[in-house]
Amino acid sequence: MGGGDEQVLYGSLLLWWAAAIVGLVVVTDGAVRRLHGWYRTAALGGARRARLPPGDMGWPVVGGMWAFLRAFKSDNPDAFIASFIRRCGMMEYASEKDMRGKGKRRDAPLLVPIWFGRTGVYRSFMFSSPTILVATPEACKQVLMDDEGFVTGWPKATVALIGPKSFVAMPYEDHRRLRKLTAAPINGFDALAGYLPFIDGTVRSSLRAWADEPPVEFLTELRRMTFKIIVQIFLGGVDAATARALERSYTELNYGMRAMAINLPGFAYRKALRARGRLVAVLRGVLADRRRIRRDADAADAAAREDERKPAAAVDMMDRLIQAEDEQGRRLDDDEIVDILIMYLNAGHESSGHITMWATVFLQENPDIFARAKAEQEAIMRSIPATQQGLTLRDFRKMEYLSQVIDETLRLVNISFVSFRQATKDIFVNGYLIPKGWKVQLWYRSVHMDSEVYPDPKNFNPSRWEGQTPRAGTFLPFGLGARLCPGNDLAKLEISVFLHHFLLGYKLTRLNPKCRVRYLPHPRPVDNCLAKITRVVSSDNDE
Numbered sequence: 265m266g267g268g269d270e271q272v273l274y275g276s277l278l279l280w281w282a283a284a285i286v287g288l289v290v291v292t293d294g295a296v297r298r299l300h301g302w303y304r305t306a307a308l309g310g311a312r313r314a315r316l317p318p319g320d321m322g323w324p325v326v327g328g329m330w331a332f333l334r335a336f337k338s339d340n341p342d343a344f345i346a347s348f349i350r351r352c353g354m355m356e357y358a359s360e361k362d363m364r365g366k367g368k369r370r371d372a373p374l375l376v377p378i379w380f381g382r383t384g385v386y387r388s389f390m391f392s393s394p395t396i397l398v399a400t401p402e403a404c405k406q407v408l409m410d411d412e413g414f415v416t417g418w419p420k421a422t423v424a425l426i427g428p429k430s431f432v433a434m435p436y437e438d439h440r441r442l443r444k445l446t447a448a449p450i451n452g453f454d455a456l457a458g459y460l461p462f463i464d465g466t467v468r469s470s471l472r473a474w475a476d477e478p479p480v481e482f483l484t485e486l487r488r489m490t491f492k493i494i495v496q497i498f499l500g501g502v503d504a505a506t507a508r509a510l511e512r513s514y515t516e517l518n519y520g521m522r523a524m525a526i527n528l529p530g531f532a533y534r535k536a537l538r539a540r541g542r543l544v545a546v547l548r549g550v551l552a553d554r555r556r557i558r559r560d561a562d563a564a565d566a567a568a569r570e571d572e573r574k575p576a577a578a579v580d581m582m583d584r585l586i587q588a589e590d591e592q593g594r595r596l597d598d599d600e601i602v603d604i605l606i607m608y609l610n611a612g613h614e615s616s617g618h619i620t621m622w623a624t625v626f627l628q629e630n631p632d633i634f635a636r637a638k639a640e641q642e643a644i645m646r647s648i649p650a651t652q653q654g655l656t657l658r659d660f661r662k663m664e665y666l667s668q669v670i671d672e673t674l675r676l677v678n679i680s681f682v683s684f685r686q687a688t689k690d691i692f693v694n695g696y697l698i699p700k701g702w703k704v705q706l707w708y709r710s711v712h713m714d715s716e717v718y719p720d721p722k723n724f725n726p727s728r729w730e731g732q733t734p735r736a737g738t739f740l741p742f743g744l745g746a747r748l749c750p751g752n753d754l755a756k757l758e759i760s761v762f763l764h765h766f767l768l769g770y771k772l773t774r775l776n777p778k779c780r781v782r783y784l785p786h787p788r789p790v791d792n793c794l795a796k797i798t799r800v801v802s803s804d805n806d807e
């Protein structure tokens with residue numbers, strides 16, 4: 265054989281080997297996935313298994329987590345659910361009889377692929393549990409409104425970070441009681457009217473401090489600002505150093521929240537657990553101080569009452585939690601109060617800070633929308649009587665267009681892109697079984713980015729909300745049902761106050777306007793929106 269023939273032979277052999285290896289990988293991958301799927305569903309029995317939604321359990325241990333993390337670390341987070349829609353279309357088959365709407369599925373020899381794309385429910389294996397992903401408005405609504413059939417179902421790793429005694433894991437009755445106790449003092453009209461002056465003052469002084477200074481990380485500053493507000497509401501404020509330390513720990517806590525739960529040095533989850541430890545230590549200290557102050561105040565009150573003077577101690581959220589009693593007169597212990605505080609302080613600043621940043625960026629990037637929103641604010645300013653000090657809640661109710669800007673930002677940014685439940689019994693959704701004990705993920709993001717619900721969903725278009733009341737289940741930035749966000753009105757108020765002052769007097773110039781966006785744990789530009797804030801009116805017409 266000549267040298268040329270040998271080369272051809274080696275080349276062909278190499279090709280054969282490569283093909284064989286690729287074939288082996290594909291077959292092994294398919295076999296492992298099938299075996300894992302079978303292992304996770306075998307206990308259901310044939311009849312129940314046949315009613316499961318389409319999907320794929322992936323490989324043991326990791327399941328759908330790689331695909332999820334890959335999509336959310338790329339520029340296209342929607343690729344994750346899209347991959348279910350695509351793959352489910354290829355994996356499921358029906359008999360020819362089935363295609364005509366008769367007979368049973370999978371019992372005839374002739375198999376024809378059918379497109380399951382929009383079943384809206386898919387099975388997967390996420391955060392170490394068999395999980396049903398729910399991705400359409402009707403299905404999300406059904407799950408969210410069924411308190412008997414579904415309880416909260418956050419992954420164990422998240423519960424360990426937020427706190428096993430917070431709302432994310434507490435029993436139904438305790439949740440109802442503590443929600444009632446804490447929600448009204450945050451969201452009620454009187455409460456919001458009471459917080460407004462502090463929010464207004466904090467927003468004004470923050471904007472003044474950033475303006476015409478070197479560029480700031482706009483997102484970082486906004487998170488500090490919203491944290492200051494929530495700390496004031498819950499703890500009556502803390503000194504600047506404590507606030508900074510708490511806020512830094514929250515940043516680490518959040519990075520670990522959606523990461524793989526790997527408790528090893530260097531991993532985000534390990535850092536988050538440590539951050540939680542620091543938060544617990546600081547909040548325990550604050551709580552101990554408060555209990556002591558309350559005891560002293562109670563003693564002083566008692567003495568004052570004996571003197572027939574009026575009791576003076578003011579009650580804030582921390583006091584409410586300390587004084588709360590259940591029907592048996594039992595009070596919350598320190599662990600319970602600290603977990604509830606960790607949850608509220610986190611939920612109460614992260615999302616509002618991010619949404620405020622994105623709304624400002626979108627306004628600045630869209631001059632027509634900016635001009636219309638600004639004109640509305642100017643008209644409201646003109647309508648305010650000269651005798652009125654600052655803005656009132658009634659003024660905010662008049663900000664119709666600004667409200668549309670905020671709603672559109674909430675829809676497009678999807679700060680809370682998913683939430684978690686667990687089925688307490690077998691339940692059918694869209695004709696598919698969610699087995700008792702299985703986890704359920706509600707994909708709010710998919711609902712908001714569905715072009716059949718929101719045409720041209722990637723386009724920022726506040727006018728799509730004009731004269732629109734969203735159909736139930738189609739707009740879920742704050743969730744729905746018994747676990748609807750208790751801070752939704754407070755959040756919208758904070759964001760509105762900020763945008764009001766920004767529109768009337770400031771401009772944002774980003775240093776890296778094309779900066780990459782990272783989607784975990786929340787969508788944000790990787791430079792945290794490094795920007796220069798400029799004051800554009802010399803006579804301060806909004807103060």
Ligand code: HEM
Nearest residue numbers: 431611612615616619680683741742743747749750751755
């Ligand atoms: C733009 C801002 C905010 C967004 C987008 C947001 C979003 C959400 C969503 C989607 C849920 C429901 C999760 C589920 O379905 O299980 C939720 C729950 C919650 N939010 Fe918010 N939130 C925001 C601001 C706030 C604020 C300002 C507070 C506190 C004052 C807060 C406190 C909470 C709490 C405690 C829960 C748990 C409720 C429960 O389990 O009963 N959030 N939030």
